[in-house]
Amino acid sequence: MKYDLLQEAVFAGLPLPDCPIVDVHAHFGPATPFPLYDASEEGLQASMDRMGVAALYGSPFQVLCQQYAAAANDYTLELVRRYPGRIFGYLMLNPAEPAAILPELQRCHAAGLRAIKIHTYDSLPYSHPNYEQVFAFAAEYGLPILAHTAGEELRQLESALLRFPQVCFILAHAGCLDPAAYAECAQYFPNVCLETCVSQCPRGLIEFFVNRGLSDRMLWGTDMPLICAGHQLGRVVFADISLEDKYRILYRNAHRILPFPLPAGR
Template identity: 25%
Template sequence: MTPLDVDDLVAIDMHTHAQVSLEGRNSLPDEIEEASAAYFKVERKRYPNAADMAGYYRERKMACVIFPVDAEAATGAPAVPNEEVAEVAAANPDVLIPFASIDPAKGRFGAREARRLVERFGVRGFKFHPSVQGFFPNDRSAYPMYEAIEELGVPALFHTGQTGIGAGAPGGAGIRLKYSNPLLIDDVAADFPGLPIIMAHPSFPWQDEALAVANHKPLVYIDLSGWSPKYFPPQLVQYANTLLKDKMLFGSDFPMITPDRWLADFEKLDIKPEVRPKILKGNAARLLGLVKD
């Protein structure tokens, strides 16, 4: 299989989920999964595995960052294995960019795992979901893992804002939104100044906080996944067009939101013509080291 060719791509989707293993096992408990599917209005039976996603994105001439979410300590459900995602990505290097996920509850073992996954499996970044994993991003117990990721020179991607995971289930399935305030990421960015950080999603109800952190910290980016662009708040669009035009990243949240839907709505958004290619591909390619600065 040919390697990824940035020039040949329409876009780079920075946020997609390995939700189902190759053997068909879902990675979230039924209660949470059913509520989330209802929230996003998707059919669970249609969730693709990593190999399916390679074909899906190849058809669209896009690449995508793909990751599982390891929240086993909080949910009791094992994630799709990081090794499986990385191996499928290695077999499809023209379209899949593997990120891993390690539950911060694993402490120093997690730091060793991060090094192993990058050095042996070619993982290109790490995904954290504070609300689902049940931790504050600035909790010192997670710092050994951040230190390892910073040393490895790959990005850390954090869910921010409200989550659709568990939305509508009794008590939100026990998932707490407080963990995903983007101001908590500011501490991580200050304490690890060499760590590239991606704050995922428009950060409702803390959009202004997210914009402030990304504007203040040089290596903090925002991916625009999880919402249709037609619902973006005005200040997010304003900053995308101006001060943060080099820090905004296209992301869909597939399979919850398809890239087709996201891109169709993005076409109607009031984004400057010279900024569009940055958001769709250029900023991601630079962040991931796919092109030279």
């Protein structure tokens, strides 16, 4: 069996050659509710170096507790300043405090954050009117939104996908439930991208989306350190898809979609 150069690098235990991977879904910070092997900044960097991850977009673990949004954003800004050009941050908000949403958006945008993360965990559904100012701000300033999606969350977003076509909505954990629903959503809405990380990793999920013509709308993510980054990389590197599609998923699409200059590759 002949392996491509990405697969050969993995077998050799080397970072992927000429493939500056972009992880669009990671987490960091000390406030984790989960028993993780290594959630430190050093552990994050070491994992990136082993695989050849050039840059990542992440948010603190407080994304699960949105009442701490301002403190979480402060931590993100500090980390982004310490690792310029390598770690980029999503700003997060508490939709249950509508009066605080716009000031926090303005503060974090002025400080340099250029992407938003939303999550309904222990909070309001995406269809709630409090999200309107989030979507409108993203539309005005061209900020992509990473939206945690599973089950009802996908349906709750549909109105915003239609009304804010200029916003790139990145659907986190695409295919974790009902892969066909994610594929149909991305095929119908041109402003939707699919982020790849899922914990159960059903075989053939990457191929499922690529075979539906969506390779230019897929973004690689890990959810690390909650999920092993190497596991998520293997799902793409060893998928039965073309080498060009692997490059699209691992970094080329991110270069096109995300608002920061990223390292060049093949």
